[in-house]
Amino acid sequence: MALVAAATALAGFAAPQLLAHGDVTPQAVDTSALPDIGEEWLGENPYTGNETAIKIGASAYNQNCARCHGLEGISGGIAPDLRYLELGPSGDEWYIERYRNGSSHDGKVYMPPFGEVLGQKAGWAIRSWVETKYTDE
Numbered sequence: 523m524a525l526v527a528a529a530t531a532l533a534g535f536a537a538p539q540l541l542a543h544g545d546v547t548p549q550a551v552d553t554s555a556l557p558d559i560g561e562e563w564l565g566e567n568p569y570t571g572n573e574t575a576i577k578i579g580a581s582a583y584n585q586n587c588a589r590c591h592g593l594e595g596i597s598g599g600i601a602p603d604l605r606y607l608e609l610g611p612s613g614d615e616w617y618i619e620r621y622r623n624g625s626s627h628d629g630k631v632y633m634p635p636f637g638e639v640l641g642q643k644a645g646w647a648i649r650s651w652v653e654t655k656y657t658d659e
């Protein structure tokens with residue numbers, strides 16, 4: 523009897539965790555060391571090559587994006603491999619659109635939106651780090 527209860531408790535405990543996979547709480551990113559860029563969303567990365575931004579971006583990526591896009595930006599297949607994201611303005615534009623709004627189709631969320639939760643500075647910091655991983659191979 524006790525065994526059944528334990529098994530039930532375990533199942534009840536494990537299920538919500540599985541369901542929560544695509545919906546983990548975003549981890550706040552401290553961007554106070556980065557230059558302010560205003561409230562208005564920019565279309566191009568203001569931090570490209572900025573060492574501080576790259577460092578902040580690396581850790582923000584690991585905490586918020588790696589579970590889907592893979593460690594070091596190397597995707598395991600559930601989400602696109604961000605190393606192939608084009609460099610420069612057209613890549614920036616596509617990047618920030620996804621970052622802000624995420625992606626859903628047919629009522630299913632493929633990627634949650636991050637614009638409101640992490641903010642613009644964190645978004646461009648992550649983009650700066652992603653740029654350092656770029657490859658066309």
Ligand code: HEC
Pocket residue numbers: 543544545583586587588589590591600601602603604607616617618620621625626632633634636648
């Ligand atoms: C829950 C999983 C998940 C998380 C977390 C996630 N993404 Fe995504 N992302 C996806 C999926 C799936 C797609 C593809 C969406 C589509 O094609 O409709 C995608 C697409 C993208 C794209 C477009 C890539 C392309 O080649 O078209 C960018 C850029 C992107 N994500 C950036 C990020 C960043 C930055 C973070 C962290 C702040 C992040 N994502 C977190 C799942 C995720």
